[in-house]
Amino acid sequence: MSAPSSPIASQLEELRAQLRHHEHQYYVLDNPVITDAEYDVMMRSLQKLEAEHPELITPDSPTQRVGGKPREGFVKAPHSSAMLSLENALDEEELRAFDNRVRELLNGAEYRYAVELKMDGLSLATRYTGGVLQQAITRGDGSIGEEVTENARTIRSLPLRVGADRIFEARGEVILGRRAFERLNVERDAQQLPRFANPRNAAAGSLRMLETAVTASRRLDYYAYFLLDEAGAPIFDSHWESLDWLAAQGFLVNNKRRICANVDEVLDFCRQYDAERDNLPYEIDGVVIKIDSIPQQRQLGYTAKAPRWAIAFKYAARQAETLVEDILVQVGRTGALTPVACLAPQVVSGVTVSRATLHNEDEIARLGLQIGDRVLVERSGDVIPKVVRVTQEGEPQVRRPFVMPTECPVCSGRVVREEGEAASRCINVNCPARLKESIRHFASRSVMAIDGLGDVLIEQLVEAGLVRSVSDIYQLTQEQVAALERMGPKSASNLIENIAASRNMPLPRVLGALGIRFVGERTAELLADEFGHMDRIATATVEELQTAQEVGPKVAESIANFFREPHNADLLDRLRAAGLKFDHVVKKKEGGPLKGLNFVLTGTLPTLSRDEAKKLIEDAGGKVVGSVSSKTSFVVAGEEAGSKLEKAKTLGIALLDEAGLLEKLKTENS
Ligand SMILES: [Zn+2]
Incomplete structure (x- = not known):
């Protein structure tokens, strides 16, 4: 590469070199020396500088990992030499047969095996010229693959720039680690997208995304395992040496590899990792065994389909x-x-x-x-x-679809699937399956704050049958608790005191303690302020609940569902009998020019953010609610206002733009 020609160019090169160094430390060596925040600062200064000097952006810049515009499709590209698949050995016998063939063909010469884990992903060839990643090609049919260079650039453990100037090709495996795979499927559940069946499918799908930014978000890894020159021939005399060279260039090379002097050592390696495979952070499906000496590899040659100098020992299918x-x-x-x-x-x-x-x-x-x-x-x-x-598929006369029960199989409570959730839930707080968790939440610091009622004690109380409903904790006596294992009279009476004290917790805490889906601390407070009494919240319709600030249809639905569940209604009665606070003194805002007026915000306002507009209205005594109803006084609509604006028009609600709102604050003030 030519030397940088201007101070800006050398500043850019310096930043890039630093970022590359830290990426290598983090993604390849797993040994970060700076914090993520420091990395981000460095990356942002590079992005800024490149934005000012777009003519100086190079394809090996770390900024090019983030992905650009979607593509139409992928271009086919030939391989320099065929990416052959290996023959398989399915058991010890087949592996020993392979070893016997090798020994015969090498005429009694000494030989050794380079043995590596067979990672379960998809193969990718990556070509470098002048130290820069030029091209990445999938395996395809072995002789022609697809060029996925832009997507490959987003893989953080794949170096965009290496020290060596020579033209070479690395081959390796693109994989998705177990944790990245699990995380991806959790995200897909949340978005109600189908799960990926296994990490290999997920890695293959991710690498071939037309939208590079999606590939970038998937946290793929690249493990190099093979090295060729530009003509597709080996560079070194030993496979092991080429692996070490790749690692020295900054590639991620799996360090769980071994030189084995004979087939017995190879089998030991295979057995060791068969036993350990579940503990590895990625999936493997076997072990790759190669003759280490390249001259001996040449001597052994190829069959029509596969090299004679290598074999894959496949682990038993799971x-x-x-x-x-x-x-x-x-x-x-x-x-x-x-x-x-x-x-x-x-x-x-x-x-x-x-x-x-x-x-x-x-x-x-x-x-x-x-x-x-x-x-x-x-x-x-x-x-x-x-x-x-x-x-x-089963025979039509026996085949039948699964239907999610509407009643909980444990407690026959109501089962609800909330909007936007993949899971259906039993919403009975006292369901035996979730009772311990319900009590734990009820007693936790942010709600009823019952000190001393921890996991171990909850376990004991439920197992001993002393607590069958959350409300039962208010019936506990000092004697009952003191009789439990590891409980003395002192800690028992402390606990009873703390339980008694929790009766004074205000309504928002009690409401939050019920564990209603989507009702956190803040929503509980807003609900209490709006309705002033537990019973009014419990009997409110979905429509009425939405008059509370920040309560939209999804939250309102969840609250109404909760109180319609008969077990929960029963729990409410018991908690009332236990003396918990169900009423609430609403702290009304002092007057204010917008007092008594309800506002709905929709769309993007020209200067005010949603939060700023809300604060202005609330400070003036007005109320901001989530959805439009006949009780709405004004709808404040900005750019790209959607269904709320439509509804306001239908209901004939007065409309304001930002200027109108500011005017209103002023005039009502005077
Ligand atoms: Zn249940």
Whole structure:
């Protein structure tokens, strides 16, 4: 590369070099030396400088990792030499047969094996010229792949710039680690998108996104495992040496690798990682075994399909096919209902599997699964096995769809699936499946703040049958508590005192303690201020609830559902009998020019932010509510106002723009 020609150019190069260094420390060596915030500051100054001098942006700049405009599709690109797949050895016998062939073909010469983990992702060839990443090509059919260079640039562990000036090609595996995979599926649940079946599918899908920014958000990794020159030939005389060279250039090279002097050592390695594979942060499906010497590799040559100098030892499949006999529902400690497939018992790599999680209703729909179907199940780690896909639909006369129960299988309480949530939940606070969690929340610091009522004690109280409803804690006696294990008379009487003291907690705390979905501290306060009494909140309609500030349809629906559940209505009566505060003295704002007026904000105002406008209105004694109703006094509409504006027009509510609002504040003030 030519030397930077101006002070700006050298400043840019300096920043880039620093960022590259820190990316390598963080993503490859897993040893960050600066904080994320410091990194961000450095990145932002580079972005700023590049924005001022766009002509100086280079493809190897760390800013190019973030992704640009979506593309139409991918261009095909040929490989310099075929990306062959390896032959497989499925057991020790087949591996020893491979070793015997090698020994014969090498005519008694000494040889050694380079042994690496076979990571479960997709292969990618990356080409460098003058130390800069030029091109990244997927494996495709082995001779022609797809160019995905822009997407590959977003992979933080793939160096955009290396020290070596020579032209070379690294080959490696693009993978998604277990944690990144789990996180991705949780996000997809939240967005009600189908889950990815496994990390490999997720990695493959992510690398081929037309929108590079999406690839960038997926946290892929690149592990290099092979090195070639521009003609597609090896560079060094030993495979091991090429791995070390790649690591020295800044590539992530899996360090769980070994030089083995003979096949027995190879088998030891295979067994060791078969036992440890569940603890690795990524998925592997076997071990790759190569003759380390490149001259010996040449001597051994190739069959029509694969090299004779390498083999993949495949671990036993952790998948097996079986029948879904039924789908039951489990209730978790937060009340979430999880459908679970009951399977005809089947041994999957040494363990009998008879149940598999189905996560939620959307997942069942994605799989197209019905009871009576045959499915592929997969065991991974210690977690409960999962259904990968339907392999054969059941006969029409036995096949039947799963229906999420409307009653909780544990307590027959109401089951509700709130808007925007993947999970259905039992909303009975006293459901035995969630009682401990309900008490824990009830007693926690932010709500009833009952000191001394911790997890261990809750466990004891529920197990001893002393507490079957949250309200039962108000019936506990000092003697009952003192009789529990590890409880003395002193701590027992402290606890009883603390429970008694919690009776003075104000209504917002009591409301928050019920654990109604979407009702946190602030919403509880606003509700209490609006309605002034628990009973008025409990009997309010969905429409009425929305007159409270910040309460939209989703929250209102959740509150109304909660109080319509008979068990919860019963709990409310018991809490009332226990003497908890159900009424509330509303702290009314002193007068104010907008007193008694209700406002709804919608769209983007020209100068005021939503929060600023709200504060102005509230400081003037007005109220800002979430949705338009006949009780709304004014709708303040800005740019791109949507359905709220439509509704205001339909109901004939007065409209204001920002200027109108400011005017109103002024005139009403005078
Ligand atoms: Zn229940």
